[in-house]
Amino acid sequence: MTIPQDPKPCIDLHCHSTASDGALAPAELVARAIEKGVSHLALTDHDTIAGLPEAKEAATAGGLTMINGVELSCVWRTYTIHVVGLDFDETSPVFLNALSIQNENRWQRARIIADKLSRLKVDSLLEKATALAGGDVPGRPHFAQALVDAEVVPKVAHAFKRHLGAGKPGDVKACWPELSEVIQWIRDAGGIAVLAHPRKYKLSATRLRELVSDFGKAGGRAIEVSISGQSSGDLGFVAELARREGLLASQGSDFHFPGAAWCELGRITKMPEGLEPVWHHFREPVRG
Numbered sequence: 001m002t003i004p005q006d007p008k009p010c011i012d013l014h015c016h017s018t019a020s021d022g023a024l025a026p027a028e029l030v031a032r033a034i035e036k037g038v039s040h041l042a043l044t045d046h047d048t049i050a051g052l053p054e055a056k057e058a059a060t061a062g063g064l065t066m067i068n069g070v071e072l073s074c075v076w077r078t079y080t081i082h083v084v085g086l087d088f089d090e091t092s093p094v095f096l097n098a099l100s101i102q103n104e105n106r107w108q109r110a111r112i113i114a115d116k117l118s119r120l121k122v123d124s125l126l127e128k129a130t131a132l133a134g135g136d137v138p139g140r141p142h143f144a145q146a147l148v149d150a151e152v153v154p155k156v157a158h159a160f161k162r163h164l165g166a167g168k169p170g171d172v173k174a175c176w177p178e179l180s181e182v183i184q185w186i187r188d189a190g191g192i193a194v195l196a197h198p199r200k201y202k203l204s205a206t207r208l209r210e211l212v213s214d215f216g217k218a219g220g221r222a223i224e225v226s227i228s229g230q231s232s233g234d235l236g237f238v239a240e241l242a243r244r245e246g247l248l249a250s251q252g253s254d255f256h257f258p259g260a261a262w263c264e265l266g267r268i269t270k271m272p273e274g275l276e277p278v279w280h281h282f283r284e285p286v287r288g
Helices: 026-035 052-062 093-116 125-132 140-149 156-164 179-188 205-217 232-245
Strands: 040-042 065-067 069-076 079-086 192-195 222-227 248-252
Touching (some): 026 052, 052 065, 093 125, 093 140, 093 179, 140 156, 179 205, 192 205, 192 248, 205 232
Parallel strands (some): 222 248
């Protein structure tokens, strides 16, 4: 069960817009965050900061504080892991070059997905998915919608079940950089590296402890403790990992689209006591 935070401040440090795989444009996302009572928001699109300028303009107009954010994909051992970068310098040449590398990795993956789905005989599938992504790199949700539009499947859920979900032809793994390299990119830009949604990787308790330990040793500073829809057992386990490894605690809804009450903007499981919030360590610390 998720419990809304105290309204001041209401901090959401993980969400997505149409710049990656979200359903709302950055300005629409910010408007919804304001409507839901969020006071501080980090837009963390996958491997891109293209949505930040629009989001910041809308936030300034609406009185919401934006925190620079991004969610970067990487590899730890054989697992694909996501690391959220927060409060970095978005003009850092090293960081911008890293995002360019990630962007090319995503385009390569998109081209392979289109090739894998060519047997479905949808004309210009890659172009149609790209258009749905607003001209940016399409992800599996965009390919799924393109298949719906082409009447190959009736719903997006069917597209994932038959063609894009785990183990299906369109489930293509990208060639991501190593965990330590991604953490260094964020650090070089003056930001804070956060291990995203640790329980979503479906790792055993032992393996997750190893991941968190390696993450901290590589320079990672925080872990997402409170996320939407998380069980109380998972919340307690991740909180203990944070304490054990001396990591700061972060939180976020991982919002992608309206209509899913379990991952709504600002609706985040209450942070356990005794943890040090990551936002106390921003260049402009958030208190309250």
